[in-house]
Amino acid sequence: MDWESPKLLLLALPALALLLWFESQSAHPMDGLRKRLLLVVRALGILLALAALAGPARISQTGKKALGIVVDASQSQGTEGLTKGLAEAARLQSRLGDDTESFIVMLGDKPVLTPKGPQPVNNLTRFQTEHGGDSHYSAAIEYAEALFPAGASRDIVIIGDGHETRGDLLEAARQASVAGVRLHALPIAGPRKPDARIRELTASRARLNEGATLKLTAQIESTLDAQGTLKLYENGIQVEQRPVTLKAGVALAETFTRTPGERNIFKYRAVLEGIGGDSIPANNSALTLVDVRGRLRLLYLDSEGGEAAYLAQAMAKEGIELDLRQPGNIPSTLDQLSGYDGIIVSDVPAHVLGEGTMNAMRDYVDKLGGGFLMLGGPNSFGLGGYYKTPVDDLLPVRLKAPDEEEKQSAAVAIVMDRSGSMAGEKLEMAKSASIATAEVLGRNDFIGVYAFDSEAHVVAPMTRLTSTATVAGQISAVASGGGTNLQPAFEEGREALRRVKAKVKHMIILTDGQTSGSGYEAMAAQCRGEGITISTVSIGEGSHVALLQAIASSGGGQSYTTTDATNISRIFTQDTLMHTGRMMREEPFIPVLVEKHAMLAGFDKWTSPDLLGYVKTIRKATAQVPLVTDTGDPLLAHWRFGLGKVTAFTSDAKSRWASLWIARWPEFSRFWSQVLRETARPPQGRHMDLATEMRGDDALLRVDLQEDAGTRSNDAQVQAEVFFVAADALGAPLKPVQNLTLGQSGPGLYEGSFRPDQPGVYLVRAQSGAEMVSAGLIHNPSSEASLGTVNEDLLDRATKLTGGKILKPGELPDMSETRAVQYIELWPPLILTLLLLFLVDLGIRRWEHVQGLWEIAMAMVKRGKA
Template sequence: MFMDWESPLILLLILPALAFLLWAERRSAHPMPAGRKRVLLVVRALGVMLALVALAGPAEVVLSTQRAVVLAVDCSQSLGEEGVKSAMEKARGVLADLPGEVDVSVVGFGAEARLLSVEDLKAEDGGKLQELMKLGGAQSQYAEALEFARAMFPAGTSRHVVMIGDGHETRGSLLDSSREASWGEVQVHAVPVAGVRRPDVRLRSLTPNQSRLHEGAALALTVEVESALDGAGLLKLFENGVEVERRSVAVKTGQVLKEVFTRHPNTRNIYKYRAVLEGFAEDTMTANNEALAIVDVRGRLRLLYVEGDPSEGQFLMQAMEKEGIQLELRGVESMPTSPQDLSGYDGVILSDVPAHRLGEGAMVAIRDYVDKLGGGFLMLGGPNSFGVGGYYRTPIEDVLPVRLKSPDEEEKQSSALALVIDRSGSMAGEKLEMAKNAAIATAEVLTRNDSIGVFAFDSEVHVVVPMTRLTSTTAVAGQIAGLTSGGGTNLLPGMIEARNQLQRVKAKIKHMIILSDGQTSGQGYEALASQCRAEGTTISTVSIGEGAHVGLMQAVASLGGGQSYTTLDASNITRIFTQDTLIHTGRMIREDALEPQMVERHAMLAGFEKFEPPPLLGYVKTLRKSTAQVPLVTDTGEPLLAHWRYGLGKATAFTSDAKSRWASLWISRWSGFGQFWSQVLRETARPPQGQGMDLRTENRGNVTRVSVDVLQDAGTRGNEAEVTAEVFHVPADSLGASMDPVKTLSLRQSGPGLYEGDFEPEESGVYLVRAQSGAQMVTAGLVFNPSSEASLGTVNDKLLREAARLTGGSYLDGDLKLELGEAKARRYVELWPYLVMAMLALFLVDVAVRRWEHVTGVAEIIVGWFWGKRKA
């Protein structure tokens, strides 16, 4: 015997409670003798301890050696009469070897489970056998049989269930039920029994690769055919009751044949598919020669296409028009800036747009659109994309499946960067803070082989960070953080100092970035910029605000061989600095011909057995994130096509482009250009569903569970909504007929934004469920297949072995002796009622101690009365 506790941590309160009682007793001014006070303290301490022990939920664990076994016998039609006979014989064999003290129950199952007597098991007359097979019917529900058996065990016994049958379940999940049984310390043992092998060919399943898709999308329907004969026949596919394709198929005994049909449903509708086997002369059972599937086809895929150079967007748009995908081409200026504005699209494509032009608001909107609204996002490469586009440390980098810092292992050349920053009085406040942040972020994208110097100017130059090898980004950041504003504006001394320090450092690449927000005094800037260019130093300029000397800055950048940037928003400085640094240090872009290499299988590359397109002419370098899928890489192993899930949505990165700069050979010479991009977009885009609702159906034994998720807005679940679901049915033999209403469900809320309800499909065929909440509506379908309960004379060995393994049971494939082991059953006896009674007794003692005068007075009265009676 030992103890078990429901909430043992409550016992930790005993010491603080006793300490409080002791403190209260010492502070008490109640006139009571010291002895009575000590007794009262002890009584109350015991009462508090008993109360806390009772709250902790103690139970006495009583171990028992009593064992119970339930024999669950498959009596369904899948075994046939001979198979059921064999199952009963094996059940009798197991029963004969069990010790006499074991409690034994017998369950027969098929379409339902029913308790049998041991006499039923021992009876060998044909009438009883026919009755059992009638009970079994045309279904094998192993999961329901296990759940029924678990309810048969007496309390305080070790529990064993022996499943005797072929393991071919038609409804429910034995593995799920076995996992639940293992938590209840039930061991499942399996005895395999096969029916008589008959010449038969059956259609095991018809499985679509998507249950919902858009108009024109490719739909793959996989048919699995299992056979116990050698022969040839026809496999037909029907779409909404009309035959659309037939194939000659040859089958072999014991093998599974897979055939894949490809359809392109081009009209919005609910599509019902039926596969049928015909023409097998030796097939003795035709009831299992068909299977059903249902697919919900929605409107055309619609994506927003934001292209840095809209004239280059025609190549992808024309290719996708042929594939049935609608792209809405926009320039960056008309990019929506809220998730709600993006929610009308199935995905967003961002191509060669720099981060400072896109803006923080649009980047946050894209992130929330993917994360909270389940949208799709694709970034294409280009000179203004990924790291070279300034997306380092932005919301877009969070969404992407690649990291944007340069992988420069193969390029050992060092770079030297000089930042020349205006610190005049007009830069005070946000401008200077953003400039400091930009300088720190720029240091972070450099490597330990690089050098950096930071020079501030007002009327003269101030060396903030002397030109030095970047050994510690933290140290450089600390020096930059101390920069303050003040003084006039004279750029020339800053440029001269930066040029002199760049000349003294050994580096293959030398670059200068100048930032100013105002007019500068002095002259000779153009000549100095030309001289720097001749010495191998390039110069880029950033003009911020309306007062900047934009003309001079553009001239300096032009003569210095760099880029000129103009912005009115100080928050863009960081993006511009990092973008310009990565461009001019030369590590982020590679413009050479490269052969893409397929290294992982993915749905985006379906149909490409060998991925052999023409070469690409360039890409932006990135690094894969750890959980991303990377189906395509470059010849140096860097990511070319990467994909992952982000929040509720999906994001894809293609580090080359889809236009004439790097993909010109793909556009002009590759017939797979349209197929490749259509598959990438379809896998990335938001799945077709209600904007604020999603619907799922799941078979659970004899019932189907309908589950609806409701979103009120981005990231907020809809609670206390009125959600209804209508169920429609089309019979299996008339899939072209209209759907008949079967049932209307009022779904109950079972979790945050989750609504559920159940119904029981009765007839074979297709069921459509349409859920509605207010103006929102979403549909889903399920298939109740015609019964496949016809014996092939085989055993689902894998299922039975796994069920036994999950529960620690055995697989009895020869010897029928069941080893029950020495496991001891446990029974829990709750102790809290006894503790409560003890507390009540202590309460009475507490009252007696506190009212001792009353107790003694009552005692004197009783004693006086007693003596008075004796004298009388």
């Protein structure tokens, strides 16, 4: 017993309960017996109706047997292999009993039912010519399944070499197993013929920007030794050819390099010609498709416009546009950044960018898949105050100095204003900055914190930094006071630095107002003579900027001015790392190539001139570092962050450290072009991406759609249009062939499919609202090959999935293990019974009418007797 929809039977109890409720509410004048009979009849009717809807069927063992024979008639078998396969099929049929039905299906690019009896050779040759360009095993299996008579056992024997070129035999085997069909295989290979073919043509990138370098690789196989010519066609026009020498059984890979110069869909075809004795010329070409978008456009942030021109001019020659911006004109929102393919930050300190801009940059890379490159300089990486910022998270390098540098101890004295005007956010930010300074120092370093109002206050005496937490607690306790007199705290910090034994001594002074006292410039000059450098930070519009700048100038440090209190931490950490001397090394060195990477393709041996300096960093665990310095520090590091890519180059592209590269290295432009192209966001929709892949005979389309940087778009209308150009007419325009509506299959995911039926190029263009993106799909010409071998692994896996086996010549499959069943549907008699119950129900409800008819009938009988 079997049911089509057994879950419908679960409705029986609620239906009977509803029936009882209706009967309890009924006011029909009917005696108790009739009511009970009516209730029973209606209950039986409900059960019969539900049973009929559930689709019951009785399974009957019939004992009937049927065998389907699928013979590979593709060109790889040749006439000899096909004749041998049909002979084996005829032998199988002759050994079957009279109670077993059989049929033969020939497979090629489509299956064909073969009439019984010997086939003329010209018929076989015509089939291989017209339909033998592919080996479509899965289509033949599905076709054979539909030919089995009802109620018979179902076994299929595959006779062939198992080299499929279309479809998915394993998926067909899984479906056959579910349907109760067993697959068996009788391996037969055609003769090994002289044959050369292009197995595939692959592009290094499916999408790229105009002006980018593209590599196209043709994979060639051959069963004969021969010489010929390999030609490459671009949009139907021959652009290159080269002689090739083929060796039997040896794969050959030939790579072409192209630079598409305009926005277009580029269709490439590789053709192998002049191969004498090639038995299957139909497989001598292969196709691929490349979507070329507009030129790369990157945002280039640099504080020195003149120096930035070196990289900008070099990239203009490579077809890459750099939009140079300087501080004061920097895009700061995600929407403004999203129009760029990448961002370059060169020698711009973190406090100039600000927290909001850095957060937008992080989201740009993480959510929008944008590229990010940081170049070195005195205001980059740790020196630029990026430690513990959103950009620090992005970078593939850590911004603290290498461990060996910590052996050189440093001492830092922080002198900060705690006057009444600093109360609130300013003082809190100053305390946070002091704590951040302690965090970037090492265990061998010293730190002292001195606050001032009208007098000096020792917050944390100059001591070795054994516990950052202890110093942080002391700094956190600072409260605002009154008055502003820098001089006492200045002298306290100076004396503390003079007493400590450290290689580097540095003081940072922060204030937001005017200070009393005098002689500051002379004191700063004396400090410099004692080996102490001084930097100053003025916050707000009321600070004595001129005095602070004079102190920094006399003290050999930097002078910073900001109106945003949130920048203080960045300034402090930047200044500390700069003046403790660990983060920058200015000595000539030659880069060392230690890892292969796509951005260094073609640079097999490193021959560049010296670089003159770099910023020291430490490699993060999962980063790739193809270039290092002579001491092993990272020079070029790269990794993925979220949806995007991030690259760090710890030297610069300007005259300070890269002057020899700019003046003497011919590969300067190519190097940076490859770095930027590999880092930049790949061409695609802003919030939309499209992927295509073949699943058996169907092309699956998958769209990933977002509403904004972090939200997937659901319940959207996504349309796809399919265009086509034939394999032998790549110069012709694409013509539309199909429109699809993609259905949602997951959060922000939409899918659809179509079936390519001709060899050539298919372009799919998906659109949702203003978003549009395209992707290509290649349906190559025939990939049949006269290999003279059997794909035993594929045939063995397919048969095992269904419980079948590999047969020997003349061996019959054991069909006794396959159930021969027949399904007898039971719903027709249930419907007839239901109609009968309806008449019974009608008679019970109209019993008085039944009695009247009975009395009339009896009266007529009596008259007849009289």
